Amino acid sequence: MQVISIENFTKDYGDNKGVFDVSLSIEQGEVYGYLGPNGAGKSTTLRHLMGFSKPDLGNLSISDLDCWKDKTTIKKDVGYLPGEIALPDDMTGMEYLKLIDKLRKTNDLTYAYELIEYFEIDTSVKIKSMSKGMKQKIAIIMAFMHNPQILLLDEPTSGLDPLMQEKFIKLIKSEKQNGKTIILSSHIFEEISKLCDRVGIIRKGRLIKEVVMDDLKHSENKTYKIEFKNEDDFNRIKGLYPDAQFEARKNQALISIVDSEINDFISNLASCDLLFLKEEKHTLEEYFMKFYEGDENV
Ligand SMILES: Nc1ncnc2c1ncn2[C@@H]1O[C@H](COP(=O)(O)OP(=O)(O)OP(=O)(O)O)[C@@H](O)[C@H]1O
Ligand SMILES: [Mg+2]
Structure with a gap:
């Protein structure tokens, strides 16, 4: 079953910048790696899947709902980790996670507490005094804590130390076993090779290649x-x-x-x-x- 579908998506920022005529689809339970150099168009694609912006051309849909028109409904079952995280400085980590839980009307912090322990993070400190890695962990917890079926992760391990990167990889493997559909943009080849079923390579806004990882590993x-x-x-x-x-x-x-x-x-x-x-x-x-x-x- 196809969960994420992108058809002829174009967002033209002018000057040859943006995303041009990208089509791809992701099946339920698949981990799809989205790879490409800086400025290739990865974050732009993920932001449009979240319905933050309207595509110039083409269609993006999640679970047969239109990412732009049905963005409010879609968000309930999607966890998004932005490439550039912006968290409110004056709140503690826990205050922020509680606020998100309230806004989502989930009223269930069980998984959030599990993840706090798993990533060994002190959520009692103000976000402004947190390190880059600590903030990244808060953003990860925010993306995962409502247990969404679909995860859109933009460079999720950026700022994490190697031990925490390993823990993150384990978390994704267990989420995959639970049938989650995941798109993951990354510059870390090892992470991609450990986690992804398929990889799409985007360059200068165009999807230039899709690779089935198993084929690649065996045909190499x-x-x-x-x-x-x-x-x-x-x-x-x-x-x-x-x-x-x-x-x-x-x-x-x-x-x-x-x-x-x-x-x-x-x-x-x-x-x-x-x-x-x-x-x-x-x-x-x-x-x-x-x-x-x-x-x-x-
Ligand atoms: N809101 C915007 N207005 C104008 N140009 C934009 C906007 N957002 C992105 N761009 C441009 O579109 C291109 C794609 O940007 P995007 O952030 O999607 O790249 P990326 O693949 O995520 O790169 P990185 O690996 O650096 O995160 C870049 O040239 C960027 O400057
Ligand atoms: Mg990006």
Whole structure:
């Protein structure tokens, strides 16, 4: 079941800035990563999903409701974590969370208290004296505490220390298990790779690529570096993998294969006398960086 749908969404701020003709849809229970360089249009898209602004063209809907016309109804079941948080300085964390609970008419702080404990945050201090990470935690709790089915999270771990980032990842995994539908914008590839089912890459306001993470993880080329003890083995393998890189002086080879070729690869090497065999890591980061750097031919 499709929960979030964006069709031909355009918001033109002029001067080639904004979002142009973006279409994507997110299924129930999916975690969708929204990735792209600064100024690409991630926050603009999320703000329009929240109905804060009217699109110039196209339609955005959540659970079949129009994000602009039905924004008040939609908000009840959506948790939004803005990219730039602005909290009232003069309130304590708890006063603020209670106020939000009252405005939402939820009258249930059970989950909020659980999250306060989970993120180890002292909510009795005034927001103005909180650190960036503490404020971020308050904003996270605000987005999650009414237990919404849909979460729109704009760079959720920005300002969190590595331990808290890990805790956040665990929280998202458990929310996903509860069937929540989540869109998450991030610049942290590791976070994206641990959490997302699919990733959309946006650049200069245009959605340039959508990737199924499992496909990417399995289809990824893996490169192995090998050093042979003798020249005969080196030459034999060179004959079998003519496209690989070979360095005769060192009897070394760099051979790239996909997972489905692994058995053949191992049996070809089985009779060789090797000095070492190691995998050269291709990270998802390398894959995504190509899009950041603007290489269109990937
Ligand atoms: N209200 C606005 N008025 C004019 N231009 C805007 C407005 N909001 C966003 N923009 C422009 O639209 C583009 C997309 O901005 P957006 O904030 O969506 O990017 P982003 O992908 O979230 O970037 P970042 O990674 O830096 O958060 C930018 O060029 C930005 O300057
Ligand atoms: Mg942003």
